[in-house]
Structure formats: C-alpha cells, structure tokens
Amino acid sequence: METSERLIESARELLWERGYVGTSPKAIQERAGAGQGSMYHHFRGKPDLAVAAMRRSAEQLRAQAEAQLAGGRTAQEKAAAYLLRERDALRGCRVGRMAMDPDVIASEQLREPVQETFDWLTGRLAGIVADGVASGELRPGLDPDDTAAAIVAVVQGGYVLARAAGSQEPFDRAVRGAVALLAAQAAPDA
Amino acid sequence: METSERLIESARELLWERGYVGTSPKAIQERAGAGQGSMYHHFRGKPDLAVAAMRRSAEQLRAQAEAQLAGGRTAQEKAAAYLLRERDALRGCRVGRMAMDPDVIASEQLREPVQETFDWLTGRLAGIVADGVASGELRPGLDPDDTAAAIVAVVQGGYVLARAAGSQEPFDRAVRGAVALLAAQAAPDA
DNA sequence: GTCTATATCGAGATAGAC
C-alpha cells in the first residue's frame, strides 16, 4: 500500500477511536509508519487529511446502509434490516462520532461529509417509509420524514447508551424497541 | 461565588462545548478567573475536577427529566413530555456527550456518572412503560426495557443529527417521530 | 517523495514563595 493510502487508513482508525480533537498528526504518522515530511507532502495538514479520511468513511457507511435498505421487500423489512444490522456498539459510528467534535462542527470543510451522509440516509429512509404508506403497508397518518429521523436517531443514540453502559446491550435493546414500534404502524386491514 | 465553585461551573461549560479531551486545565482556569495553583489546591488535577463537574451535570439532568416524567398522567403523556421538552439540540447533551470521549470511557471514575445517569433514566422510563402496559393503556406485547432504550436513544441520536446538519430541525423531527410511533402503541379497545 | 532539524505553543503538572 502506498504511503498516502496508509495515512488515510490510519487517520480513519484514529478518528474513529479518538475523534478529531483527540487525534494528533504524530499519532497518525506513527500508525502509518510514515515520517513527518511524508505526511505534509501528501496533505496540507491535519484538516486536509481528516477530510480525506472522513469522505472515505462516509462512502463506506453509505454503501453498507444501501445494502441493507435495498435488501428487504417491504418498508418494514428494509427499516428492520437497517436497524438490526450487526454493529459493534462500543466502537460507535465512524461518521456520527464526528458530529460531537467541536472542531468538526466549527469547520465547513470538516462538517460537510458528515452532513451529507445523514442527509442522504434520512432522505433514503423517508422515501422508503413514504412508499410503504403509499402502498398501503403502513398506516396513512405516518409522517415519512419524522419517522426516518427517529430511525436514524435510534441507531446513533444507541451508540451513546452502549458506551455509557460499557456494554452492547442497551444498543440492542434500543434497535429492537424501534423495530417493535415500527411493526405496530402497519395499516389496519382494509 | 467561591473559587472552587467557579472552577466547577467553568469545567461544566467547557466539557459541554469541547468534551473532555478538548478541554484544558488552562482554559478552565481562565474562564473561572483562577490561577494555576488555585485549581491544583482545590482539585487533584483535571480528572478530579471533571468528575465533580460531571456529577453536577448528571444531577441536573436527572432533576429535569424527573420533572417531565412526573408531570403527565398517562405513560404516553409522560414519555411525550420527556421527548418534547425544549432543548437546544445544537449544543448537545451535557451528559451524553461525554460517552463519545475516549478518555472518559477508558476511566472507571469518569464514566461512572454517565453510566449512572442513563441507567437511571432508562430504568425510570421502563417503569413508566410497564405501568402503562399493566393499566391497559398500552398494548400487552410492548417490551418496557426495549421501548425505554429506544426513547432515550432517539433523544441522544437527535443531537447527533442536529449537529451534523447544523440545524435544530432533525432533532425536532426525530422526537416528533418517536411520539407518533408511541401513540400507535395504545391498546386496542377492549 | 521522504528524512531530519528546528520552532512555537499549549497541556498538564509540581515547587515553593507569599
């Protein structure tokens, strides 16, 4: 693997584990097995490298989510597939984690991949819910945008609960709870 | 206000804004208008002061939540009151924020107030849901623990979505979505 | 492209005077 590639992968891991503020250029270089000069040759600095790393993680998340969402037949199956995907809750979300970082939120450049990811994800889910309502699978009053936001929030919040507890369990409970709440939104038999 | 008190309040604000890793003793001292020696006289160091600050924020969150939860008459009213409480979503949760911090999660001392807060909150909500099921307000199959975890997760995840978007809106959508999902869990008329 | 040298600054803390 080339040096530039190793730097991006190292940054991805460290941003995941320690966030933007908690990740130093030196730590990235050490993990990548690259020197100072090497990093500053390939990237302008820490923010530039971080953006490259975050874009890649965002692309990965999107591909994984799309795989779940495209799989099921009904809206409920798709949403459940997304919610119940295997996740290591204690590690958290590579993308969502960045939203809690003050330096990321303060910078247009750094926030952009995060914003784009969640815009896409909630929009994709809202479309699925809207289809479910239109097809008569889900009850007519169900708001697609609000429901989509709640689904994505349960996953992101589940990470918080798991890390607070030091255990996977609260995450699993939260997503199971969300699936059960959604199951009760089926349209009444005509 | 005494110096010790000002240090705790300054730490509370900075931990909220910047997290544990992103908060320096120097920044705390400057905001408190206290010198180096003064801080190290009252507290053993950064972790010690942070624990004091986090305990206070945990106590505050608990009191606020209890106020919402004790207010409503039915389980749905109580849960909705908790979910719909006015919050500045862009600032995030003083307590939940700490769960994303690697140094907090790595330390038994620092994690304890966070864990305790969410244990209490999910337990309190689970009791409310269980009461609602027992009284016939909510459908019999509804799992109290899973539902409680989902409710708390929606709020914590809502903060992530809001900060990612740079807007309050996704937070409001998520909690409204959760309230709507809960409304459909009413037990069918006997 | 990668290396080493150098620079500035802040983090996090200790020591001891007042």
Place this chain on the structure above:
DNA sequence: GTCTATCTCGATATAGAC
C-alpha cells in the same frame, strides 16, 4: 488559598537536505 516559576512533553507545523 492563591500566586509565579519551572518542568516535561506533545501538537502542529515549516525548512531544507537527500
């Protein structure tokens, strides 16, 4: 109790040799 002095280390680069 609070202050200033001092210490060590890492963060975040820039400069210039190889």
